[in-house]
Amino acid sequence: MKALFIGGTGTISSAITRQLSEQGCELYLLNRGSRSESLPANVNIIQADINDEDKVGQLIQDMTFDVVADFIAFHPAHLERDYRLFAGKTKQFMFISSASAYQKPLSDYRITEGTPLANPYWEYSRNKIACEDYLLKQYRDNGFPITIVRPSHTYDERSIPLGVHGSNGSWQVAKRMLENKPVIIHGDGTSLWTMTHNSDFAKGFIGLMGNVHAIGESVQITSDESLTWNQIYEAIADALGVQLRAVHVSSQFLAACSKQDHRGGLIGDKANTVVFDNSKLKRLVPGFTASVRFDQGIKQTIANILANPALQKEDPEFDVWCDKVIHALDTALASIIE
Template identity: 60%
Template structure:
């Protein structure tokens, strides 16, 4: 098949690209050209997709068996893709997000019919609006859309954590390695699902060119669920160090983070603070034999080894480090104040 990816160099898309190339497909990437030469065998188109006129000229005369956009986040961007690719592709795949599901959900496990209602995170609401627009074009114009909903997907280059600063997750690992306390939201008992990018690619590639997936929304996740305490414990084990966990209410982290310039409300209250379990029955019906093959302890060991061997990925984040120290100190001060107040109240 002749396949076009818009984007195609991120955590999710890179694993998919590698798998499609290995299967012998003709893969094209439309990117701004800032990360050239990452995948041998791929054909590159250099253009900023936001320049619709330029993209239309570049794509003139081209048709594809499938097009997937990994960097469309708002309805106007989805509408632009409809204008660009209507009549030019047999399948258009929109990468949405499982964070768009109702938060907190009133019914688990989550399925594709779970309402898309997230009052905490604009990112999630915009993804849901994109889905609504594209499905309307499917119904009214025959636009061959497939919607894919990933949850928390990771790879060897990025260890998954719940809370981090602008520079990614390394600072959390650095704190573990230094024997410093690590902040975990809530009491750490909420359930979460992590999916390795290789497993996501397995499900995604089974949907590419799949006529039964047209007009459908499909979530792709692992079936493994862990508490956040377990997740952080697995990461510490992979690094070979003990875990020193400090638990803080998610609402406190969200409000305190604002003063530091962080927007934690969406990522915590609108996503990771809520327990999630996924029912992948629909995916397994569309892609017979699909099964996530990488347990998180396996993936964490792989990521730890890779990150420790690549210093260029170890991005220090002093601001986030100070934030964590401030949270730990504040919680300890609050504990002491409450304990002192109890003593003062004894007559």
């Protein structure tokens, strides 16, 4: 199989890249080359900015592919560019959408590919929906061979998956745990969530590549494991070897008092109970099973981060914000008790 990935080094795509290289796929990555030093030796790099359409067009002028996958498309304009570049050059075009595009609030916590798409809380999700709409029109009107893939919360060895964190990533929450500081969990921590290790996602994704039955289809790829947010944070604390000191805070309150887009990320996503039905994926990719349990995967992630100081990016502003939120709750409680 000959495949081209636009991106290929991110949380989701890096595991797919590794697994395909082990399987002997003729794989090309089109990116700016900022992470190319960590790539397998048999992966081919096309170094360019995908937004430089003329240059990319010249570089791929004489090339065709079995599969082209765009991991970094977030707006319909990105897909319009991809269509101009790859129409007639690939047997399958795969777009990475998002499970956050599913309706909020959900009418049924069990999510299938037939769950309506609508998210009034998060612009990111609405843009993904618009991207899907554009591609479906190209499929219907022009036969563009698309497959839409919807991941949910996928994690790797480089970052701890969390509900609430700052703009510098997740390390500051782990640092608070290690310093025996309280950490914020949105809501009461009992809503269900799904974490998927990127190596499991990769297995499902590769099974859809070159799969004639996946053309024109939308497919979600997640683990079947459901966890409460309390269980997720307990597993993280356990991997760090510390006791969890949790402070539960209303998602609405967090969204109202944060400079970050917690309204989109919480109200439009993580505050909702989600349980994914992966029956469609398993029909298309017989034998698919997500095998990395979260408590096992997060131990690998924590061990890697603790061993690599470069991944320990501090966030003093977020740390101060956490203390302010917790102090405000303590003050409000004290005023009521008095």
